[in-house]
Amino acid sequence: MAKVRTKDLVDKFNLELVHGEEGLHRPIVTSDISRPGLEMAGFFTYYPADRLQLLGKTELSFLENISADQRKERLEKLCTDETPGIVVSRDLIVPEELIEASRKTGVPIMRSSVTTTRLSSRITNYLESRLAPMTAIHGVLVDIYGVGVLITGSSGVGKSETALELVKRGHRLVADDSVEIRQEQEDTLVGSAPELIQHLLEIRGLGIINVMTLFGAGAIRNYKKISLVINLELWDSKKVYDRLGLEEDRMRIIDTDVTKLTIPVRPGRNLAVIIEVASMNFRLKRMGMNAAQQFSERLTHVIEDETEHDLF
Incomplete structure (x- = not known):
């Protein structure tokens, strides 16, 4: 058609x-x-x-x-x-x-x-x-401090619940469950919600809620450029997770590569706060301030100083 x-x-x-x-x-x-x-x-x-x-x-x-x-x-x-x-x-x-x-x-x-x-x-x-190329991805899209964050993960991992907490903290929901993504330019991905589920959020045990009705017009957006992908996965004790943030994974959507972070989920972790901080840290990196890189440089200087001290 x-x-x-x-x-x-x-x-x-x-x-x-x-x-x-x-x-x-x-x-x-x-x-x-x-x-x-x-x-x-x-x-x-x-x-x-x-x-x-x-x-x-x-x-x-x-x-x-x-x-x-x-x-x-x-x-x-x-x-x-x-x-x-x-x-x-x-x-x-x-x-x-x-x-x-x-x-x-x-x-x-x-x-x-x-x-x-x-x-x-x-x-x-x-x-x-x-006429832009389009695709649909299972996940949640939220505008956090001006950063379009696509939250992905297996069914039941807690994506919608995390989005609800983010909305309560003042951020804006774009789409839940299914995110329609179109590539408007070579490196620009814009996500929106299918018309049928626009402004709706599904919470297991609670059902479907209308975010705009509950939290007001300021809690939703119709579309947002996707800048960051955060994948939620159940904690795997056998897997080694990045603890410094020096490595940057990428996820390809249509023809565009987007920065991707993997956050392990287990009881006691406040995912909303972690994703909120990840968004702020992503903005800082785009402004040229990389805390992990600064720590790595400090560590290198300390090791070099210790090496010189041992030599003399």
Whole structure:
């Protein structure tokens, strides 16, 4: 099923449909927009027919200066069976030849009062967001001190209970149980909740609670950039856990690597406080302050001083 159709653009940007209503359900498969300047000059060898076509003052002014036959021929080539639509900006007059070509192929012809550059930017941003690669991960996403923390772990390990404690401590819930993640840019992952479970939190033995109703609008967020992954796992006495924090594990989500920490769970550990501190420490590291690295350097200096003292 197509993520975006031409009708979505008409509704989102309040575009005027000039002709081609039967083509409004054509899928848009790429966020790239074409301004067919070379095509207006007759060069169709590399015409990207699957892109949304945007005609501005430059393209339409050029069309006025060529013969009627050339104009008809080129506008007919512009309208193909796979072209999702053609948008005319600045409320400019739509050429009659373009409307006639639309009648033959069913390509929607739309018009907007917005300037060409601004319209291109708005539509591109919208399409990039809607067409971004997506995945879903079982976990909880919380905004802690401005850091988007994705809490993962096996079922029943305590993710939702930890999220509830974090919300009580003033942080904001984004999603519980299932986190929908889209990659908006090469290194930007944005998480949100499926509409069905938005603002809801499931606590075993208690049931489903509405976080916004209980704690207010300040306790929730609709989406958040994911910066840190914290994996909760039951304490394994045979496993050696990192005690200094010098090693940094990474988790790949779609095409992006995100810093990952593993926190062992056992009775008596306050997971909410630990995750809260982990988020603050992550922010400090991004600011260039690494406590583990500083300790390692101090230790190295002490060892070097002791070695020199023994030599002399």
